[in-house]
Amino acid sequence: MVALLVGMCPGLDEGLLRSLRAADIRTVEDLVSSDIEDLAQKCSVSYKALFAVRRVLLAQHTAFPVSGADLYEELLSSTAILSTGNPSLDKLLDSGLYTGEITELTGGPGSGKSQVCFGVAVHIAYHLKQSVIYIDTTGGLTAGRLLQMLQTETNNRDEQMEALQRIHTFRLFDVCALLDCLYGLSGGGGGGLHMACVGGGSVKALIVDSVSAVIAPLLGGKQNEGMSLMRQVAAALKTMAKDFSVAVLVTNHVTRSGSGEAQPGLGVSWSHVPTTRILLERVESGASGRRSATLIKSSRQACLIKEDFDLQWWSRAEGGRGGGGGGETSGKRKLDETDP
Amino acid sequence: KRAAVSAVRMKRPVSSLSLGSSLKGKLVRAGFQFTTDLQDLNPEHLSAEAGVSQQEALEALQAASSGHGVAPVTALELLQKEEEFRSIVTFCSQLDEALGGGVPVGKVTEICGAPGVGKTQLCLQLAVDVQVPAVFGGLGGQVLFVDTEGGFQVQRLVDLAGAAVRHCSLLAEDEEQRVAMTTFTVETILSNVRCRDYVELLAELHLLADFLSNRPRLRLLVIDSVAFPFLRLHDDLSQRTRLLQGLGLRLIAAATGHNIAVVTTNHMTTRLHSSQAQLAPALGDVWGHAPSIRLLLRWEESRRLASIVKSPAAPHRLHHLSVAVVTEALWMFG
Numbered sequence: 001m002v003a004l005l006v007g008m009c010p011g012l013d014e015g016l017l018r019s020l021r022a023a024d025i026r027t028v029e030d031l032v033s034s035d036i037e038d039l040a041q042k043c044s045v046s047y048k049a050l051f052a053v054r055r056v057l058l059a060q061h062t063a064f065p066v067s068g069a070d071l072y073e074e075l076l077s078s079t080a081i082l083s084t085g086n087p088s089l090d091k092l093l094d095s096g097l098y099t100g101e102i103t104e105l106t107g108g109p110g111s112g113k114s115q116v117c118f119g120v121a122v123h124i125a126y127h128l129k130q131s132v133i134y135i136d137t138t139g140g141l142t143a144g145r146l147l148q149m150l151q152t153e154t155n156n157r158d159e160q161m162e163a164l165q166r167i168h169t170f171r172l173f174d175v176c177a178l179l180d181c182l183y184g185l186s187g188g189g190g191g192g193l194h195m196a197c198v199g200g201g202s203v204k205a206l207i208v209d210s211v212s213a214v215i216a217p218l219l220g221g222k223q224n225e226g227m228s229l230m231r232q233v234a235a236a237l238k239t240m241a242k243d244f245s246v247a248v249l250v251t252n253h254v255t256r257s258g259s260g261e262a263q264p265g266l267g268v269s270w271s272h273v274p275t276t277r278i279l280l281e282r283v284e285s286g287a288s289g290r291r292s293a294t295l296i297k298s299s300r301q302a303c304l305i306k307e308d309f310d311l312q313w314w315s316r317a318e319g320g321r322g323g324g325g326g327g328e329t330s331g332k333r334k335l336d337e338t339d340p
Numbered sequence: 341k342r343a344a345v346s347a348v349r350m351k352r353p354v355s356s357l358s359l360g361s362s363l364k365g366k367l368v369r370a371g372f373q374f375t376t377d378l379q380d381l382n383p384e385h386l387s388a389e390a391g392v393s394q395q396e397a398l399e400a401l402q403a404a405s406s407g408h409g410v411a412p413v414t415a416l417e418l419l420q421k422e423e424e425f426r427s428i429v430t431f432c433s434q435l436d437e438a439l440g441g442g443v444p445v446g447k448v449t450e451i452c453g454a455p456g457v458g459k460t461q462l463c464l465q466l467a468v469d470v471q472v473p474a475v476f477g478g479l480g481g482q483v484l485f486v487d488t489e490g491g492f493q494v495q496r497l498v499d500l501a502g503a504a505v506r507h508c509s510l511l512a513e514d515e516e517q518r519v520a521m522t523t524f525t526v527e528t529i530l531s532n533v534r535c536r537d538y539v540e541l542l543a544e545l546h547l548l549a550d551f552l553s554n555r556p557r558l559r560l561l562v563i564d565s566v567a568f569p570f571l572r573l574h575d576d577l578s579q580r581t582r583l584l585q586g587l588g589l590r591l592i593a594a595a596t597g598h599n600i601a602v603v604t605t606n607h608m609t610t611r612l613h614s615s616q617a618q619l620a621p622a623l624g625d626v627w628g629h630a631p632s633i634r635l636l637l638r639w640e641e642s643r644r645l646a647s648i649v650k651s652p653a654a655p656h657r658l659h660h661l662s663v664a665v666v667t668e669a670l671w672m673f674g
Contacts, residue, residue, distance in 0.1 A: 003371025027371040109628030110650035139592035140632045142652040143419035161416055168412035173593040176358035183352040217585035220578050232356040253629050
């Protein structure tokens with residue numbers, strides 16, 4: 001709903017505005033959807049003038065369709081794929097995290113969601129040399145662990161410190177602070193922090209661990225603001241992903257369904273928000289670092305593909321690292337170390 | 341070649357501001373959809389336009405112009421901050437090693453176990469250990485012990501404190517340490533607060549923020565146990581879930597905001613997993629996400645075993661370790 005203001009278009013002056021307000025027409029939508037003849041009589045304004053104003057407003061505020069080919073071109077030129085650093089996860093994600101999309105990791109306590117987020121942040125900061133924004137709502141962010149992971153990548157202290165400086169962290173514990181932070185980053189707060197200022201303009205990933213910790217306490221019961229705030233967060237994340245071309249990675253908790261199966265939390269309303277969802281589970285047998293990841297929602301691959309991987313991948317010794325992924329399979333451009 | 345970052349500015353909808361919902365409704369109906377619409381308006385104008393009181397208009401304008409959030413902290417700065425605070429040693433070297441030095445400050449640690457395995461014991465030990473003066477490698481901090489079950493025994497605490505004092509006085513080598521010993525006595529435990537049910541516990545925790553800002557030397561908060569007050573809330577599980585989530589958030593905020601170590605204890609319950617009964621920590625997955633570190637204590641024959649089932653540290657630290665305890669009085673000597 002856009003308010004009618006003086007000077008919005010030629011012909012919309014104080015006098016006209018006042019008479020429209022008197023007729024209870026306050027927004028562009030009200031004006032456009034009302035009967036012009038009727039309105040002209042009520043406000044004692046000429047029909048032609050009102051019609052002209054309406055036409056200009058319509059032209060200013062309509063949406064224009066874009067052809068599919070143009071969209072595809074735009075997508076090809078603006079989307080990048082960020083590898084997570086772990087080949088098994090990359091296989092599930094169809095080469096990695098896509099910018100412009102929200103990817104969700106869900107799992108029970110101790111299933112490794114935060115560890116995967118650390119690993120991704122370290123990989124992007126060190127190998128891809130891009131800035132990462134890490135929003136922590138669980139209190140689990142331990143810089144010592146990030147340093148440990150970096151120490152297995154390189155022994156050079158300066159490089160470690162440099163990579164650590166590319167990870168920008170926020171610690172927030174309620175949803176209003178989260179919204180303030182997200183809008184502050186996108187410059188919507190009217191100044192202050194802006195994505196372009198953080199990391200010198202090369203932020204490529206935004207990690208929110210976890211989004212359910214701040215939203216879940218607001219849902220249910222007699223609280224009606226919860227759903228609205230959840231939608232606000234979803235809208236903010238989606239717009240940021242698209243407008244700033246960043247890959248958004250969020251984590252979610254699980255709830256148990258009647259049969260004891262694990263389901264992602266935050267309900268059906270949230271399930272439409274992420275484009276890709278992965279469920280992490282502990283593998284009962286095997287070493288303590290092993291987890292299994294199942295793809296439960298994806299627009300690019302068949303669902304329910306399972307991959308076993310090791311949480312220790314991001315902190316393994318030099319010798320264990322194998323070669324990179326295979327060649328490109330389609331017109332996807334993969335963001336790698338060689339990009340300027 | 342990557343395109344330059346455009347000066348894209350997302351417009352913030354008024355409905356995302358932290359104002360009352362009726363106020364937000366009035367603003368949106370009057371056509372103010374984004375905070376940019378509210379800029380450059382004075383309160384009188386806004387209250388006339390939207391039909392709200394002057395007070396509400398002022399509130400709305402303040403919220404619209406102030407919400408930037410906090411500045412980010414780089415991981416490097418976070419690392420430096422983390423290295424500033426030591427962990428609370430448990431005096432059991434294997435446990436300390438597995439925990440990476442001890443119970444960390446700034447995180448919520450949970451101790452789970454069956455009744456009688458020694459959770460309260462460990463909490464009492466930590467309550468003494470946090471007060472060890474800095475010159476001896478401790479934190480020299482104060483402790484708040486919230487007891488919901490009535491398991492707090494002052495006499496036991498006196499024994500543990502006495503043992504710690506003796507241990508440190510044997511180590512005292514220089515003048516500084518001897519001076520510290522004079523203030524390291526049992527009387528420095530801050531307060532023994534006893535709560536009976538979840539309402540009291542929650543009320544106590546609502547007041548926590550003020551309590552903590554008045555006591556900058558507080559380094560440990562123990563809640564023994566967090567499960568007990570909630571175990572009787574069977575009839576309204578969704579309310580219990582919400583209360584637990586809110587509680588978890590508040591504890592984490594207190595831990596990180598005031599640099600204290602929060603230690604909670606939890607009971608064990610039986611969970612059916614593919615028709616097999618297993619012992620699992622109580623309060624479900626809902627509470628399971630709150631603590632950053634989970635320590636499981638259990639009996640095996642006549643020994644106590646401790647395993648770390650959740651931790652932000654490297655997975656290879658999550659090995660089962662054996663805590664050999666001969667008698668309780670010798671606990672702190674490993």
